[in-house]
């Protein structure tokens with residue numbers, strides 16, 4: 001078991017390290033244009049400078065808070081509506097066309113509308129993230145409820161469960177694996193959307209750092225921004241993994 | 255989701271005389287029919303089922319696969335409505351009868367531990383944590399799963415899961431126990447032990463039991479009466495009294511000379527129905 005863990009960890013970090021290694025080797029061999037592809041090993045000092053002078057950690061914190069805030073704002077009502085749509089067919093029939101249509105709209109295209117409605121402040125950033133993930137979570141949750149073996153519902157009814165108890169003891173736990181699949185996708189979307197949003201609205205955040213560095217041709221800072229974005233996505237996914245393991249203990253040893 | 259519904263009420267079975275204080279429920283069905291609308295046309299699962307089970311009776315149901323045994327149990331449990339006819343489940347003392355169905359197949363909640371599964375019905379009934387824990391532990395001992403109390407269903411075997419389902423139904427101490435091939439997935443030794451245990455529980459509690467099985471053996475060992483169902487659409491073709499004395503033991507019943515004789519008659523009857531069901535299936539859909 002321990003051995004397996006060690007191998008898992010090694011394999012997990014192998015791919016990114018491999019890419020960085022190849023990049024480094026090519027840069028040192030002079031095969032890459034150093035202006036656009038500086039060797040990764042030279043990025044260290046850029047990181048130090050960004051942390052000291054440009055408050056890189058502050059940018060990371062701001063972007064993370066936007067992601068988490070928007071994520072909660074979209075996911076919590078998303079799960080609720082998804083459960084309701086899965087359980088009650090009139091709710092499903094009523095919302096389905098709306099969900100299917102809005103699901104397909106590129107969310108970043110809605111940003112101007114969101115800014116008109118909520119201003120250019122923090123709120124509009126949270127709202128755009130929430131909107132982008134809402135229907136994703138809704139559809140996954142609903143699918144999860146619909147996929148529950150109807151036998152479980154009958155068992156609960158037979159033993160006297162009320163509608164509310166049915167909801168709490170069958171629909172919610174039964175849909176939980178599908179809900180987490182939705183949340184995982186949503187988290188990726190949230191990151192994509194927030195970086196895009198920060199491109200378009202000057203101020204703070206990791207997306208703005210990337211955009212601004214690009215415009216002023218500070219390629220190293222831009223690359224650091226990209227790498228940090230990737231690391232943020234990875235860390236958030238790991239966090240969700242941990243939460244999932246706690247929330248779905250019956251999935252444990254598969 | 256439809257409310258758990260029982261068809262229109264009909265009065266107690268004529269002539270069912272029961273000792274006072276006995277708590278099993280009676281079951282009466284009249285002209286019971288259930289038709290399913292399917293894309294390929296209507297399927298009549300059961301047809302004109304007239305059934306009378308006395309309070310405290312142990313009644314076995316045998317019949318070819320697809321003859322509507324599960325459909326009948328669901329109707330009696332109030333999980334489904336008949337397309338015509340009626341079901342009445344009544345308690346001798348006039349109280350509200352409770353039933354619990356042991357479903358055919360995988361019915362144990364994967365998201366609850368073994369112990370939580372067994373205690374589930376008690377939790378719904380508002381039984382306090384300590385008391386339902388105690389009740390669950392007792393039943394887990396009965397079905398031999400004490401050391402798996404904290405395991406999740408995916409961590410135990412199919413036969414063990416089935417025992418959890420049985421314990422979960424017993425936990426709510428129902429007046430009417432409906433069992434749909436409950437021992438089908440068990441190994442023979444465990445099956446024998448649980449048959450004995452079920453007999454003991456039935457003898458001491460006076461529950462009414464409706465027990466679907468594909469084993470004629472099992473029906474003879476457990477039941478007062480065996481109902482043989484015909485091929486689809488299912489009706490009750492015959493009701494055979496099981497003569498062995500109570501309280502029964504597996505070994506005593508098996509060594510009774512009447513055992514072989516009864517097996518022969520029951521099988522002869524069932525054989526015709528199973529053959530009919532096969533021919534029907536081979537003749538194509540419907």
Ligand SMILES: Nc1ncnc2c1ncn2[C@@H]1O[C@H](COP(=O)(O)OP(=O)(O)OP(=O)(O)O)[C@@H](O)[C@H]1O
Nearest residue numbers: 290292297299318319320321322323324325326486
């Ligand atoms: N929900 C349903 N929709 C359509 N047809 C159904 C439905 N439930 C049962 N049937 C049909 O009704 C008939 C009886 O089914 P049922 O499950 O009651 O049989 P059974 O006697 O329990 O069979 P088995 O011994 O294999 O469990 C079958 O032909 C089945 O296809």
Ligand SMILES: [Mg+2]
Nearest residue numbers: 323324358434
């Ligand atoms: Mg069946």
